[in-house]
Amino acid sequence: MKQGFFEIIENIPLTDSVYKMTLKGDVSAITAPGQFVNIKLEGLYLRRPISVCDVEGNTLTIIYKVVGKGTQQLSQMQEGTLDVLTGLGNGYDLTAAGDSPVLLGGGVGVPPMYLLAKKLLAEGKKVRVILGFNTAAEVFYEEQFRALGASVAVTTVDGSYGTKGFVTDVLNTESYSHFYTCGPEPMLKAVYKASTTSGQMSFEKRMGCGFGACMGCSCKTITGYKRICKEGPVMRKEEILWED
């Protein structure tokens, strides 16, 4: 983990409520896709954890949805410097991918799939990406994934764009060597059930510190108690213990 002061380069809306922010600073602590950063915002006590979408040179890209005070404030910032803790959490393990991994992102679970797809493609993998949204107006980053060289499918719950249904409706018709996913918990559960291979899933939980000190985001797994912020957010399918 490292503390860095990042300069805001760009902050643009991708949809009505989803923003993409590009930051410049020391990204050396970010070592794996699936990690997150924790951002200090003026007047708010706790930092805001946001997943890493991309890292290139000294540029960090985050994509976030405006859901509360913190993300609202973040969406209004056009310039300035942010106090950011980087390199948080255990990211995705690329070595388990096999030849043809599938990446499933749902809503604001899509961003971490981007750096993951980039890294897997760089290793010569055949990468399939399935992006799930509620409706056409919420779709983002389809083209960016295609530009990387991944094969992309999009699903919308209401059928207004791409395949009607959930990411699992596409997943069920395909074969793959390993799965990687990030999205809302009902989606993770559906992917867990539908998947036919080993895989990794990224979880979200309300955090205190984001670096393993406060035990605010603990969960039970088959292999013991884990902290979403430290041993997670990425967990292996085999260790997950659903709470209900």
Add this chain to the structure above:
Amino acid sequence: MGRLNVNLCGIELDNPVIPASGTFGYGYEYAELFDINCLGTFSFKGTTKDPRFGNPTPRIAECTAGMINAVGLQNPGVEKVISEELPKLKKCFHKPVMANVSGFSIEDYAYTCEKLDAQEQVGWLEVNVSCPNVHGGGMSFGTDPKAAAEVTAAVKKVTTKPVIVKLSPNVTDIVSIAKACEDAGADGISLINTMLGMRIDLRTRKPIIANKMGGFSGSAIFPVAVRMVYQVANAVKVPVVGMGGVTTAEDVIEMMLAGATAVEIGAANLVDPWVCRDIINALPEVMDKYRINSLSEIIGGTK
């Protein structure tokens, strides 16, 4: 002796800065970030007789200038703390550590304290009679002078190291509880633990915290903490460890003027993990500004 030194219950500290229990784990997460030997000491994660997962999540809620937590004393239990956590800590921290202990019966407290008292690394026992998070436990001891005194006496009977009793602010008369602990043999008093708080989500109309209520901490509670430290320090003869919302070197000095011999820093670590190191580094300059030669001179120095 340096300008920052203080003596806490017979043990010399290089400075009065002590990360508070529950915000610093067993130290080694922070040892990856800075040399934690710069600290006066630190109070490790509240330890109980048996392992505990703690409360369901969400355990954390944001507040103006603070936060609420209801972790529920998640810890691996005293046996594992001794066999696994303390050996790991030994590699990165070479000073006496403060062992924070919680319990659900007087026997629990005595059992856990006796085990930890026997550990060479442990300098002090900080007995938490105030954790507001656990049903049927903690809270009741800290809100009743008689129960708090019973825990203190039971722990004193089986230990040799200084016993510091950590008090809850969620009481009508904190002075009577502090005095009861002192009379029962406490070597020091630390305060304040978190204040009982609650937040409700407007969208779902449900409490944000799964446990409904939790402990409110952070800079918002600092004035309450200063007031209570002042009241207690003026009523007892044993050293007082002050805490509650301390965030800056100025706060440390204010807490010491109120009567604290040493100062614990809690929630601030979670927002800025380097804050204790930075406060220690900032202290000499702030002392110069207020013409303070040595910190030990200003303890209880409120005019």
